Amino acid sequence: MTVFHTPNFTPSTLLIEWQKQFGRHGLPWMVKDAYCRWISEIMLQQTQVSVVKDYYARFMEAFPTIDVLARAPEEDVMRLWAGLGYYTRARNLHACAKVIVERFGGKLPQTVEQLESLPGIGRSTAGAIASFAYDVPAPILDGNVKRVFSRLVRYEGAVGLAATEKYLWQLAYAWVPEKETGTYNQALMDLGATVCTRTRPQCERCPLKQQCAARAVGDAHRFPVRRPKKPVPTRSAVMMLWCSSEGVWLEPRTGKGVWRGLMSLPEVQEPVGAPFVTFSHVFSHYELKATVCRQWVEATSRPTPNGRWVNARDLPSVALPAPIEKLLKLHADVLFAVV
Numbered sequence: 255m256t257v258f259h260t261p262n263f264t265p266s267t268l269l270i271e272w273q274k275q276f277g278r279h280g281l282p283w284m285v286k287d288a289y290c291r292w293i294s295e296i297m298l299q300q301t302q303v304s305v306v307k308d309y310y311a312r313f314m315e316a317f318p319t320i321d322v323l324a325r326a327p328e329e330d331v332m333r334l335w336a337g338l339g340y341y342t343r344a345r346n347l348h349a350c351a352k353v354i355v356e357r358f359g360g361k362l363p364q365t366v367e368q369l370e371s372l373p374g375i376g377r378s379t380a381g382a383i384a385s386f387a388y389d390v391p392a393p394i395l396d397g398n399v400k401r402v403f404s405r406l407v408r409y410e411g412a413v414g415l416a417a418t419e420k421y422l423w424q425l426a427y428a429w430v431p432e433k434e435t436g437t438y439n440q441a442l443m444d445l446g447a448t449v450c451t452r453t454r455p456q457c458e459r460c461p462l463k464q465q466c467a468a469r470a471v472g473d474a475h476r477f478p479v480r481r482p483k484k485p486v487p488t489r490s491a492v493m494m495l496w497c498s499s500e501g502v503w504l505e506p507r508t509g510k511g512v513w514r515g516l517m518s519l520p521e522v523q524e525p526v527g528a529p530f531v532t533f534s535h536v537f538s539h540y541e542l543k544a545t546v547c548r549q550w551v552e553a554t555s556r557p558t559p560n561g562r563w564v565n566a567r568d569l570p571s572v573a574l575p576a577p578i579e580k581l582l583k584l585h586a587d588v589l590f591a592v593v
């Protein structure tokens with residue numbers, strides 16, 4: 255593996271100045287509060303700021319402290335997360351709140367090591383919380399930062415490989431400043447999100463354009479180097495859409511699946527009724543191909559032991575997986591029409 259450029263500069267001064275002038279300011283979670291920073295960091299994983307804003311506001315209103323979050327039923331947490339996807343984040347968040355109450359008296363710890371020991375908090379998130387809330391000079395290395403670093407040094411190793419992670423973390427530790435670490439980390443996040451973007455980096459606006467190896471060569475689009483994609487396995491499922499004058503029948507997902515804790519259409523081995531619609535949904539590790547069959551039944555019946563009827567009015571308050579919510583909204587006029 256060849257590194258084409260040995261970094262002999264420190265980008266922190268340029269980045270800190272740039273952040274103050276051109277970075278993002280005034281976002282609701284940009285406060286010196288570990289709880290706010292933790293919730294926002296978890297929500298912002300794989301999700302854009304514009305989407306997170308509303309979820310964050312609703313979540314903080316419902317769970318203003320770690321104690322309140324720890325005591326809340328999982329269903330409430332999942333309901334406020336519904337639509338954000340990657341539901342393991344919400345379950346870990348809830349489990350983590352309980353651990354923080356038990357082990358740390360309801361306050362997020364201050365060291366990266368202690369933060370990293372909590373469910374769902376990796377090294378980069380720990381660094382973000384520690385630097386933003388507690389002024390600890392800890393580095394971060396999220397997807398955006400990996401992209402910026404890979405381009406700055408034209409790193410040829412593929413993302414996801416252990417050697418690449420190790421090298422990029424070495425850079426992160428070498429470059430993180432002792433002072434104003436929060437501003438520096440914010441600058442890296444902002445640069446990756448607004449200037450050094452995945453498809454169209456705007457190098458002319460970049461504070462690091464003089465130092466950037468990829469810009470010098472003109473091949474920023476090649477970095478970070480991706481591993482060849484493995485084909486994603488497919489899982490087929492048949493779901494039942496039982497409809498009555500009381501609405502549609504939804505049941506809580508249990509077990510270990512990605513939708514655990516959410517309400518969904520029951521899955522069945524043998525469909526009854528007529529095929530109504532098909533959909534596919536790509537998760538990080540497989541693609542779900544679902545056939546949804548519909549059957550009208552009496553409102554007095556209980557198609558499965560654990561479900562309940564949900565009408566159109568109550569639908570917004572139910573924690574649903576995104577594709578199921580989309581399907582129900584799309585066909586609301588025919589599903590909820592019978593009175």
Ligand code: SF4
Nearest residue numbers: 450457460463466474
């Ligand atoms: S100069 Fe361009 S490629 Fe290099 S870090 Fe800046 S935006 Fe990214």
